[in-house]
Amino acid sequence: MPHAESNSEQFGFVTDERGGVTVMRDGHPQSHVDLADPGLLVFEYVAQLALGIDLLPPGPIGVTHIGGAGLTLARYIQHTRPGSPQIVLEPDAALTEEVRRQLPLPRGHRIRIRPVDGASGLAALRDSSADAVVLDAYDGGRVPADLVTDAALGGFARVLKPGGLALLNLADEPNRRHVARVLAGVAAQWRHQVVLATNDVMKGRRFGNYVVIASNSPIDVDEVRRRAIRLAAPTAVRPGGELRKQARPFTVDDAESSPPPSDSGHWRRS
Template identity: 70%
Template structure:
C-alpha cells in the first residue's frame, strides 16, 4: 500500500485533457488552443489578465497544477516572465511529461508553497499575482491570512492586480471575511461568479480582483458577458457587509465542498 498520489490525464471530446490528482480534477489543458479555458473560474481569472496593459506581463501564480493560466498568459502575451509556486513536485513532473510547455516560454515553476514562496519574491516584481491553490478542495488558511495578503501587495507593482480563486457556501460568510481582510490592504475589489452561485443557490467558486486603484467594474462586466457561462459581477463592498477581517490568529480555510472534486468540473 502506498500514499503516493495518483495522476490521471483524461482526454475529452473537446480536444483537451483534464488533469486529475487522486480522482479530483485539477486543471483542463488544450495544448492546441491555450485560449480554451474550460473551467469557468479560469476564464474569469483570465479577465483580470486581460485588463493589464498590452504586452508581456510579469505574473506570479500561487498554485500550478496543469499550468493552464500560465499557458494562456504565454499565448496571449508572448515573452511574459512567470513564476509558479507549486509544492507538488510529482504533479509538476507529470504535467511536464504529459502536457509539455510551449517552446520559448518563460514559465518558472518553483517547488514551494505559496505562503512561503511569496515572501521570497522581490518587491514590485509582478503585474499580477494569481492565487489558485487548494488542499483537499479547500483554500488553505495561510493563503488568505493578513500577513500573506500584505506580501501579495508588496510583490505587486503599484498598478498591479491580485486575482484570487475562492470558494464558499451559499451564505458567503467565509468570502465576506476574505473581502474584509483584502479591504485592509487594497483600495478596491470586484467579485465574479456564475450567476447561480452569486445568487446563493449553491456552493461554488468566486473570483476576486483586487487593486490599489479603482477598478472599472463596467469594463469587467462587459468582458464577463463574453464568457460562455453566464457570469455575474459585483463590487466587493456589496458582498462584504459587516464581516470582520481575519487575523493571523483566527484565519481558517475555506469550507469543505459538498462533493469533493466534482464541484470544480464543468
C-alpha cells in the same frame, strides 16, 4: 465520456473526446488543458481569472502564480502575451513533473516553476516585482488557511507593482461567510475590489467559486461586466463591498481553510 490516461493516489489525467486533458488531484479537477488551443478555458473560474489578466495593458507582464497544477492560466498568458515572465509556486513537485511530461510547455516560454509553498515562495520574491499575483491553490478541494490571512494578503500586496492586480480564486458555501472574511482582508490591502461568479453561485443557490479582482488603481466595473457577458458561463459581477459586509479579516490565529466542496468532481467544472 472522459477516460483516465494515468492515475496515482494523489493525481491523474483525464482526456476528453476533443483531446483536452483534465488534471485531477485528491479526487478533484484542478485544471483543464488543451495543448492545441491554450486560449480555450473550460473551467469558468479560469476564464474569470483570465478576464482579470486581460484588464492589464497589452504586452508582456510579470505574473506570480500561487498554485500551478496544469498551468492553464500560465499557458494562456504565454499564448496571449508571449514572453511574459511568470513564476509559479507549486509545492507538489511530483505533479509538476508529470504535468511537464504529459502536457509539455510551449517553446520559448518564460514560465518558471518553483517547488515551494505559497508563503515560502512569496517571501523570497522582490518587492513590486509582479504586474499580477494569482492565488489559485487548493489542497483537498479547499483553499489553504495560511493563504487567506491578513499577513498572506499583505505578502501579495508587497510583491505587486503599484497599480498591479491581485486575482484570487476562492470557494464557499451559499452563506459566503468565508469569502466575506477574505474580502475584508482584501479591502485592507487594496482600495478597489470586484467579485465574479457564475449567476447561480452569486445568487446563493449552490457551493462554488468566487474570483476576486483587486487593485489600488480604479477597476472599471462596467468594463468588467461587458467582458463577463462574453464568457461561456453566465457570470455575475458585484463590487467587493456588497459581499464582505461587516466581516473581519482572517488572522494567523483564527484562519480557516475554505469549506469542503459539497459535490466533489462537479463544483469546479464548467
